[in-house]
Amino acid sequence: MPHKRTGTIGDADKIALAHGSGGTLMRRLIEDEFATVFSDVQLEDAATLCLPLISQARTLGEGLDSGSGAGMTVKSGAGMTVKSEAGMTGEEAFGTAAAGRIAFSTDTFVVQPLFFPGGDIGHLAVCGTVNDVATAGATPLWLSVGFVLEEGFPLADLRRILHSMATVAQEAGVKIVTGDTKVVNRGAADGIFINTAGVGVLTSAHQLSAAAARPGDVVLLSGSIGDHGICIISQREGLAFSTDIESDAAPLNQLCADVLAAAPDTRLLRDPTRGGLASALNEIADASQVSIEVDEASVPVKDQVRGACEMLGYDVYQVANEGKMIAIVPAAQADAALRALRANAYGSDAAIIGQVSADYAPGRVVVRNAFGATRIMDTLVGEQLPRIC
């Protein structure tokens, strides 16, 4: 099992694989390094941003006074407004007038292998960013794409990846509008890395946030967990077992919209990718300062995934997903949200898996098994499976 490196933290002065795990070490890197230097970073899957209130008349296409000039407005007039308004997060600015709100997110994809049952790196790169934008409650509209290609990468593979991206972008209703390509010398990258960034429009005043869960809320999950992670590891060279588990990678923007329509007071949406369900729920419990109790029997897990996890010593709650969504909604809207999830092709196995409570310490996530015993659902600490996405 060459890729199993649980607990490998490494030298404290150097980047370790676990810094990319989606678990505790990654969280620490983000909080200690990135967030302290980049003080405007929003620690959500997508940033929500208020477009500045500038020159509505101009953006609406009315005549320009060429004497004052477009640039002049940018510099001296509107530019000042831009600066002050841009500093407002969606939360701060909500309630005040704004020209519009967008969600903005990015993700880089380094998955190995590049092609796997149920998808490929291109499919994943579109789905991942579409889903991150959708978790903000936004309608994803536009993607950018940045390629790093290794010298010698087969053009046929690139074409296959591009077609895959175009196909799933069309399914999701998003347009790839801008891009960049860099080529590095042989050995300086591993075939292809793809970054996507996405912009979506927030059509409602509703503010979803990892900090919005409240005791009494209900936790829903759109389907079975662990499929993507187990699919990837089953494809990796050197592993003795094989399985026909496919990646669940899928664009969930319509599913998110369906939930928001059915449960308008939805607290938050979150896709449990790197670090799995455990990392996502722990982040939510921490941000909301609540505890979350998960009913083990209600969490959908495919038999093959469960078997593979047992064989490999993985905690299925920590295995990555790429086509699942967590929704936390007020109890009164839980049934409606569940029906909406199940009515969507990507949510047919959706379930209510737990509830938000104040029964445990704030930030704690517990799992209750079929016999009523509880245990802590821990965030991944080391690296379980590098280059899962």
Add this chain to the structure above:
Amino acid sequence: MPHKRTGTIGDADKIALAHGSGGTLMRRLIEDEFATVFSDVQLEDAATLCLPLISQARTLGEGLDSGSGAGMTVKSGAGMTVKSEAGMTGEEAFGTAAAGRIAFSTDTFVVQPLFFPGGDIGHLAVCGTVNDVATAGATPLWLSVGFVLEEGFPLADLRRILHSMATVAQEAGVKIVTGDTKVVNRGAADGIFINTAGVGVLTSAHQLSAAAARPGDVVLLSGSIGDHGICIISQREGLAFSTDIESDAAPLNQLCADVLAAAPDTRLLRDPTRGGLASALNEIADASQVSIEVDEASVPVKDQVRGACEMLGYDVYQVANEGKMIAIVPAAQADAALRALRANAYGSDAAIIGQVSADYAPGRVVVRNAFGATRIMDTLVGEQLPRIC
């Protein structure tokens, strides 16, 4: 000169270094592969996009009817509008009402070495995307950042890079609002790659475009060319010469705003990065179906850069810049644009370097030397210098 690979195209079925050069082969890759599959890609440095006309009342913070619900609006009502409006480019939608227009761009940075006189990969990653957004005439507001880190990368180097990004982002007045970090195993990347994507707001109805140059227009350049490329190559291992030439990497958004204020009918702005002045001018001449004549004596080139180019056999017009801007403006506004450029700290050496004409074949760029003789200014064909940015 281990990095000099001019003309190395390689196997036609595989990615070659020249596919990332900014020259002819990259152009072919983009046009033949990306643009055919991604039919919505705008072949400019930044895409300009109209935010859809949805629920202005809602985005303005007015009350929500919780019966119809936010999500419902996304799905069935506004969602339809989103889809049809999103298809409009800025050009198509201009003149019709729109909620606002944004510019969106992305760039991945793979430069080697990571630290160099005048900047580092982080500084470059912020400047590059800020400048691309600014070339659309937009005010850059927000950046995303995606890191690919190699296992073992020194945390101290990462911190230095992050601080550099934060510092130049502050100078440019842009906020880094969202990010992602991936870690790959040792040997699967070369230290660090950084993707940035940027969103800016278009505050004027003016539409800048590489296709907008007209015979009689004047070509301005904000300063000396070749500094970044020669700086990078002088830093590369194995090169016998050294120079104190610094990279020109700089955020040019204020400079762009200054030009637009002074010359409100500016046709286009373009930063001549990979492929240098030659690629940028050839792309403009091609897109606008005009010819461009450059006056060789008027193009600012530092003596050391000129000397290095002669020694290395480089055409200075093809060497990359990271802090220069081309502006093409109507003749009547050329002096005003030049004054505006020179008044900006990053444009103190600005010059009028040529004019747009119909004297040669459409798409042709010629250089006239001090003796009146002309030659063609060619786009780079092979790869001059990989990993320049």
